[in-house]
Amino acid sequence: xxxxxxxxxxxxxxxxxxLELRCNYSYGATPYLFWYxxxxxxxxxxxxxxxxxxxxxxxxxxFEAEFKRSQSSFNLRKPSVHWSDAAEYFCAVGPYxxxxxxxxxxxxxxxxVQP
Amino acid sequence: xAQVTQNPRYLITVTGKKLTVTCSQNMNxxxxxxxxxxxxxxxxxxxxxxxxxxxxKGDVPEGYKVSRKEKRNFPLILESPSPNQTxxxxxxxxxxxxxxxxxxxxxxxxxx
Numbered sequence: 001x002x003x004x005x006x007x008x009x010x011x012x013x014x015x016x017x018x019l020e021l022r023c024n025y026s027y028g029a030t031p032y033l034f035w036y037x038x039x040x041x042x043x044x045x046x047x048x049x050x051x052x053x054x055x056x057x058x059x060x061x062x063f064e065a066e067f068k069r070s071q072s073s074f075n076l077r078k079p080s081v082h083w084s085d086a087a088e089y090f091c092a093v094g095p096y097x098x099x100x101x102x103x104x105x106x107x108x109x110x111x112x113v114q115p
Numbered sequence: 116x117a118q119v120t121q122n123p124r125y126l127i128t129v130t131g132k133k134l135t136v137t138c139s140q141n142m143n144x145x146x147x148x149x150x151x152x153x154x155x156x157x158x159x160x161x162x163x164x165x166x167x168x169x170x171x172k173g174d175v176p177e178g179y180k181v182s183r184k185e186k187r188n189f190p191l192i193l194e195s196p197s198p199n200q201t202x203x204x205x206x207x208x209x210x211x212x213x214x215x216x217x218x219x220x221x222x223x224x225x226x227x
Contacts, residue, residue: 107156
């Protein structure tokens with residue numbers, strides 16, 4: 001069955017430190033992969049997406065993610081975290097073409113940033 | 116500006132009192148969908164619509180109804196809300212394979 005796993009429920013990093021949020025997926029076909037961010041009380045904002053081509057994807061707010069097919073992973077990275085990055089982050093995989101067109105989400109990783 | 120607008124943002128209601136959460140998009144997209152978000156469960160699809168008058172169940176449709184009488188609107192109806200429907204709800208639309216999804220700002224519903 002299709003699934004997305006975010007193994008880290010909660011992560012705390014110091015401001016200025018690097019960040020990596022893990023995402024693993026189980027999917028039968030070539031996946032379309034997404035990272036979304038949800039700030040407190042806010043909706044979902046798309047950080048970046050991968051459809052094909054270069055496996056290193058650049059997104060907004062200085063984030064990037066790397067698709068590794070051999071590891072079924074799509075980890076999100078940022079070289080230097082800012083206090084405003086504190087939020088919940090969701091990885092998702094989308095089965096385009098299927099009737100439901102649904103996104104399968106991970107359970108999220110809550111990021112706290114220490115001053 | 117491309118937008119998905121949900122109303123209301125916050126709603127507290129009592130068990131059994133029918134309610135509707137509205138969703139409207141200005142992108143002329145055919146596909147729309149509703150998700151609910153619960154702690155530890157991520158987002159799960161409730162219903163989706165491929166086009167006007169074409170709707171189908173997602174993963175967690177029990178207790179919900181939808182309608183799609185016009186392309187821009189896709190309301191979510193709870194005819195007899197129960198406390199287990201307390202959740203954060205998101206409407207989403209998708210335009211084309213590579214366009215991606217656009218989500219509304221969410222509706223936080225509390226059923227007491």
